[in-house]
Each structure stands twice: as C-alpha cells, then as structure tokens.
Amino acid sequence: MTSAAPIRGVTDAEIAAFHRDGAVLLTGVLAPEWVSLIADGLEECFAERDHMSSEVVAQGATVRADQLLAARSPSLRRFANESPVGGLVGSVVAGPVRFYMDQMFFRRAGPMAPTPWHQDTSYHNVEGTDLVRAWASPDPVPRRASLEVVRGSHRWNVTYRPMVGRDPDMSDEENALRMALARKRGVYEKGGAGFAYRSVVMDKSLPPTPDVPRDRDSFDIMGWDYEPGDVILFHGDLLHGTAEGVTLDRDRRAYAALFAGPEARYIKRVGQMVPDPPGLAEHEPQTGQTLDSFGDVFPLVWSPGDWN
Numbered sequence: 001m002t003s004a005a006p007i008r009g010v011t012d013a014e015i016a017a018f019h020r021d022g023a024v025l026l027t028g029v030l031a032p033e034w035v036s037l038i039a040d041g042l043e044e045c046f047a048e049r050d051h052m053s054s055e056v057v058a059q060g061a062t063v064r065a066d067q068l069l070a071a072r073s074p075s076l077r078r079f080a081n082e083s084p085v086g087g088l089v090g091s092v093v094a095g096p097v098r099f100y101m102d103q104m105f106f107r108r109a110g111p112m113a114p115t116p117w118h119q120d121t122s123y124h125n126v127e128g129t130d131l132v133r134a135w136a137s138p139d140p141v142p143r144r145a146s147l148e149v150v151r152g153s154h155r156w157n158v159t160y161r162p163m164v165g166r167d168p169d170m171s172d173e174e175n176a177l178r179m180a181l182a183r184k185r186g187v188y189e190k191g192g193a194g195f196a197y198r199s200v201v202m203d204k205s206l207p208p209t210p211d212v213p214r215d216r217d218s219f220d221i222m223g224w225d226y227e228p229g230d231v232i233l234f235h236g237d238l239l240h241g242t243a244e245g246v247t248l249d250r251d252r253r254a255y256a257a258l259f260a261g262p263e264a265r266y267i268k269r270v271g272q273m274v275p276d277p278p279g280l281a282e283h284e285p286q287t288g289q290t291l292d293s294f295g296d297v298f299p300l301v302w303s304p305g306d307w308n
C-alpha cells in the first residue's frame with residue numbers, strides 16, 4: 001500500500017512553517033474522490049457505534065468521538081493507507097511514514113461542543129519528534145469553528161496530563177455529579193470548558209494542561225478557514241483544541257489520523273487514554289522499541305521517493 005500523489009506537493013515554505021509553528025494548512029491537496037471517501041467512512045462509523053464510540057457532552061452540546069476507525073471502516077482504512085495524507089506527512093518528516101491510529105470528531109449543525117485543549121501524543125503509548133496528525137473534513141469549516149493550535153507549543157518540551165470529558169458508561173447526570181464531587185475532593189483538576197482529568201488513569205507526575213480558554217489572550221492561537229480538499233498537518237506534541245461558544249451552520253465531520261516517522265517509539269504510559277491499536281499487545285511491546293518492530297500493526301504508507 002502506498003500513499004497516492006496529492007494534487008500538488010508540499011512547498012518548502014509549508015515545510016518550514018510546519019516545523020516553526022507546529023502546524024500548517026495545506027490547501028487543495030486532496031482530489032474529490034478522497035474527500036468523498038472520508039464522508040462515506042465517517043457516516044458509516046457514525047451510524048454504527050462500536051465499543052469505543054463515545055459522546056462527549058460539553059456546554060450543552062455533543063461531539064461523537066470514535067477511535068481506531070480504520071480497523072472497522074473499509075473506506076477509512078483505504079483513506080489512511082492509500083490517500084495522499086501519508087505522503088504529505090512524509091514530506092514534512094522527510095522519512096518513511098507509518099499509520100498509527102485514527103479518530104473522528106463528528107458534530108451535526110447546531111451548538112458546537114468544544115474540544116478541550118490537549119496534546120495528542122500524551123493519549124497514546126507512543127512518543128517521538130516525528131509524530132504528525134493529519135486532520136481533514138468533507139465539510140467547509142470556518143475559522144471560528146476551526147481546529148485551533150498554540151503556535152510553537154510543540155517545542156515546549158513538556159507532556160501535559162491528558163483530559164477527558166466524561167465516562168462513556170455513565171449517564172450525563174452521573175457524570176456531572178461525579179465530576180462535581182471529584183473536583184470538590186480535589187481528585188480531578190478542572191480543565192477548560194468543564195472538562196476534567198479522570199483519576200483512574202491520571203499520571204500525577206505530568207503537569208496539568210494549561211487552561212487555554214480561561215487565559216486565551218495570553219496564548220498565540222492559530223486557526224484557519226478550511227475547505228474540503230485541504231489537510232491540516234500538526235505535530236503530535238502541539239497544544240490544540242477549539243473555541244467555546246460556537247454555533248455550527250452545518251455539520252462539522254472531522255477525521256484525524258496519527259502518523260509516525262522513523263523516530264517514533266513505543267512508551268508505556270501511566271496515563272494512556274486510548275487503547276493500543278489491535279494486534280499490538282501480541283508483540284509484548286517494550287518502551288523504547290521503534291514502530292518498525294510492529295510492522296503488521298503500523299503499516300508503512302509512504303517512503304521517500306514514492307512520489308516526491
């Protein structure tokens with residue numbers, strides 16, 4: 001499987017912007033057939049929940065956040081492995097790229113549940129300087145509803161404590177009560193937008209994530225007007241989220257895949273939030289192993305020379 005060529009290649013200026021800011025919007029890189037594949041795959045997964053489907057309720061609105069979609073959707077498996085996104089990532093890491101995992105953040109039109117500010121890598125048993133997220137949507141997303149990032153935060157050399165909004169096995173009322181009690185007792189620490197840390201998997205050795213919504217003006221926040229066919233690439237350590245108090249005029253169906261360059265390594269995290277991809281446990285992975293040790297779990301999707 002090899003990542004197909006994009007409509008256009010990544011420019012040197014875009015590569016420099018990615019490394020400087022931690023994120024870059026690549027405009028007009030995906031042909032319509034790839035955009036349709038994302039829409040089909042997301043609708044398919046939205047219609048059929050699995051055991052990792054969760055509804056995160058925040059500020060009275062809901063976002064459906066599912067994990068490991070390529071494992072269950074042929075459309076998204078094809079997109080992750082064969083679309084240009086793997087090669088776009090390869091252009092910024094300048095090395096071979098493996099597909100690590102994917103997620104969806106699916107919202108219908110109406111009040112928008114904000115995404116809490118976080119770093120992606122702290123949620124997974126992987127670390128490295130060349131972990132890159134590729135974010136794409138079949139819907140136009142205006143700047144006010146954009147994925148937002150703190151410019152340059154991928155260089156802060158810190159891993160923050162990951163946060164979750166709610167326990168998917170509990171009702172809204174139980175969750176709200178549990179969070180209120182836990183905060184009172186100091187078990188959870190409040191994050192932005194009513195999100196909280198979950199004590200069972202909380203790694204107290206990691207510093208709390210900054211409350212970006214509260215101190216918004218003190219951060220250098222970037223966002224974009226996004227059109228279908230664009231791809232946002234951002235570094236796995238970059239602090240990102242979405243703004244609060246937004247109402248969506250139309251659906252905002254987002255697909256985000258995490259890709260790994262050759263430096264990425266397995267790390268057993270105390271605070272791992274997202275289960276390892278299927279098949280990894282059988283390898284009995286050890287902290288420090290590079291991902292090429294698990295080639296059947298993390299397929300190679302692009303190598304230098306494939307199309308650039």
Ligand SMILES: O=C(O)CCC(=O)C(=O)O
Nearest residue numbers: 105115120147242254256
């Ligand atoms: O699109 C969103 O709301 C959040 C995306 C995100 O957090 C991610 O891709 O890691």
